[in-house]
Amino acid sequence: MAVPDNSRQQLSFDELGVSLHDVTFVVLDLETTGSRGRYDSITEIAAVKVKGGEVLGEFSTLVNPECDIPPAIVSITGITDSMVAEAPRLDGVLPSFLEFAAGCVLVAHNAPFDIGFLRGGCERLELPWPKPTVLCTVQLARRVLGKNDTPNNKLATLARVLHARTTPSHRALDDARATVDVLHGLLERAGPWGVHSLEELLEFLPAVTSQQRRKRGLADALPNAPGVYLFRGPNEEVLYVGTAGNLRKRVQQYFTAGERRGRVKEMVALAERVDHVECAHSLEAEVRELRLLGTHQPPYNRRSKFPNRAWWVVLTDEAFPRLSIVRKPRVRSLGPFRSRRKAEEAVKALQESTTLRRCTQRIPAGDQRGSPCALYEMELCGAPCAGHQDVEQYAPQVVAVSELMDGAGDGVLEHLRESIDRFATTQRFEEAAARRDLLAGLVRSVDRGQRLAALARIPELVAARPDGSGGWCFAVVRHGRLAAAGTARHGTPPMPVVDALRASAETVLPGDGPLAGVPTDEIHVVHRWLTAGDARMVHCHEPWSEPAGAAGKWRSWVDRATTARDPYPED
Template sequence: MTGAQLTFDEIDDDLPLHRTTFVVVDLETTGGSAQRDAVTEIGAVKVRGGEVLGEFATLVDPGCEIPPMVVSITGITGAMVHGAPRFDSVLPAFLEFSRDSVLVAHNAPFDIGFLRAHCERLELTWPKPQVLCTAKLARRVLSRDETPNHKLGTLARVLHARTTPVHRALDDARATVDVLHALLERLGPLGVRTVPELLAHLPDVTPQQRRNRGLADDLPNAPGVYLFRGPNDEVLYVGTASDLRRRVRQYFTAGERRGRVREMAGLAQRVDHVECAHPLEAEVRELRLLGAHQPRYNRRSKFPKRTWWVVLTEEAFPRLSIVRSARDGALGPFRSRAAAAEAVETLQAGTTLRRCTERIPARNPSGRPCAVYELGRCAAPCAGHQSVEEYAPQVVTVREVISGGPAGRDAEHGLLERLHAELDRLAAEERFEDAAAARDRLAGLVRALDQAQRWAALAAVPELVAARPDGAGGWQLAVVRHGRLAAAGNARRGTPPMPVVDALQAAAETVLPEPGPLRGAPADEVRVVHRWLTTGGTRLVRCATPWAEPAGSAAAWRTWLERATQARTPYPAAD
């Protein structure tokens, strides 16, 4: 079948299988953990109505050594992937290739798990496609007499696939296409005509899920937020979708594999929704509803105020402290106290700030030096060996590094430079494990500083208006005040955008700044707003004050951070 590919905004749930676009994908990786291992090759085939519409294939540099056992299975060696693109550049291209399609994979939890994990790692939005697993479908369609097992190689032989799988991504994807078509042919006589019917035909859809499928019937095909409500009208689960009706229906099919969520879908009595102007508004509303209702079936972002901050105490000889409430000059936010403690340890390693928690008077201290003094990591202000004036430069350095000020860029006295020099010293002494640990601590600190400085710069702006192309000749518009979304709207193709901007500004939510780097805005909301503003071709329309991120301190170390994270050698040189 030929013709333009239909998007999910144009597709209804009665679209027959022969008019549905499938993207069959296969990954080769360095191991079986989506969190620890990396992709070495990706191959995908886009098909509709039995016709191949396109193919996507590339080797991927995993940024690490490929285990010998994996090499023996796939034949992919380190020399083959040398110079290949990294997955952070491949994944956006694949997401565009597979946009508005049903994703298909053999043993889909493995391949889709890697794709989702890397989306989260790269802060890319996972499009939440419908997913079909050919291994699971084969178990439903084929009897034990027809196939001894459901491995891809066995199914390709039993179903007479034109391509033999050889543990290479594109060949295996092509073989999976043939397996998929053979299985779909078996389902035709059984009355399976559409994707929802196909997913519902799989064996692990519970009776409760099937019973509740009608809860999605009255939802619109529009972006927004949905709320599953239980028997007592309590909110069970909150989610966001670019197409509310399509997304909610997926909870009642075999495409939903999460046990807790399937349980939730069976308990639900109704589904409420809030239509949104565009995906940014939907994401922000989802975060706010999660914080307001704290649904028991959601796992993330339910407690927006559960963050940790690193601050300098207010006393004659300040020290670093970990607190729960943000204040001006704080470093954060951190999602765990352990992460904040690691940042404190790294900052202390680059300074002689005191570690002890006792209050030291500005004059005539009467303490005794401790072991830290003997190790040269503290000048013992507690024993009067250092005056307030002599101690002050260490405090200034830390404050400047946190804020992104000039002391963080000082090549001679900069804290980050001193930490890197220590890393070099350990490597020169061939203490490679210690050097790797020091590298990881420095990378973690640079990452935390860079994020904090970027978010703080956004939260400092009283108001800005931004526009992003909607892909159809119009604009998605957002009014942001102190890092929070204050208003959202659209200027469709042919509509003058500036009158819409004026109306949005006039009706936007009032935001009063509070103390702290984020001016009281929840960290998750600042994160999604910042990501929207800095990706996707978003443009600034108006800005009350200049929005500028620090170019020094952590920003100057971004290239080093990328190499430290991705390079095969664990000790990249500083710029």
């Protein structure tokens, strides 16, 4: 084993960073069905939150993987299909885990495996990945233990070598507890190497490139404040844009072993300087980041490839309208959808509950001479192409969908709900479950779109949230767009600040479509900030309300349906 090199230059107090004793670690472990290709194959999640050697809390739950568990995996973990049958699905577990781990350093034994499943689950469920700092105990063990210390770096072996109080058992909570003891043992071994802070620990691990070490000084001039940072290349081009609650600390992480993304390391090698825009609070930082991504489309940001991408479902402007998926919304549209697949699922749900035609041909208002297709025989279409329906007879289907888009009626949802009952009554449970999922997805999409549209209609509102230090963070929002942001520190009268923000706020003229022309990503971010539990309304030009016939009244049904044990929900 190599001898620690203690001759390196002494760091300043600021450079020492956060003491390991003050870092909150969330040590996690997953059990899965053994399929690396399916991120919904998690069968158990457990985590232990520790700080300064003290356990602060534990998180543990089985997860319904929605697929069979192979016998070989059952023999290893002891987790059977019957054990997970009544467990919550990943969409009911992952948000709770992310909340439990928020703001903490994630630790796992063979971390790429566990983190890969969690990130994949977030992507599938369209949840934002919080980009936490990640520490792998396998990597740390390879750094501080030699061949004479341990024959291998398996968890069971390290638990024995480092005298862990819990023996790993291939169950998530036991393995997480064992990993806590292994982590503490490894950190003690790292102490003689001069590793006493989180920053030193991340730099100590072997994944730091020479370019990362050499360019660490690019973060020195940044403030310890929220804002947006821009990595610029040799020709002043913007390579990467990011946001942070603490600009200096976040940018410093790009020059440590905590940054494992290959493309980002490549970006750091090209970067010549880091510019920044200091912001009043996190909302302004997020909005500015989105706008800068749209303006510069930096090559190393994945999101910049599709700025403000959204899909919408509309009714075509024809004598016999049909559903169409488009990129540009109209006054009456359903959406926005983050992917075309989600939009297609909404179209399928609407087609299952109406007899709107599914063909793409243009049908004149009179003298139809086509031949009906198989859908007519299946009673899924009224065959206006063959003259079996005129415009007046076809109109009720169009009206039903239009009312759903406008929030004036929910007949389409109720019709789909009744079909679930019919399938369940005849014991066609798989079909009932499929309809349930279609309806739940449609309700969520319509509800989200109507809530965003309601915000976009308001000419101006001012909201406030506590800043955590006795002061307030303010946002002036006009037609769903952030027009101004500011803060009133503890002891500062807040209303003069509000008046100044309103007077200097950006003028916003409403555009076309349900969201008044506001980019989809921006209004999502603004709505999330405004509807947080600690938000307060300071001023609103007109009542912020949603239509009474909107999908919002179906939220409780969706909650019951998606957590029900049966294939269909009971009333």
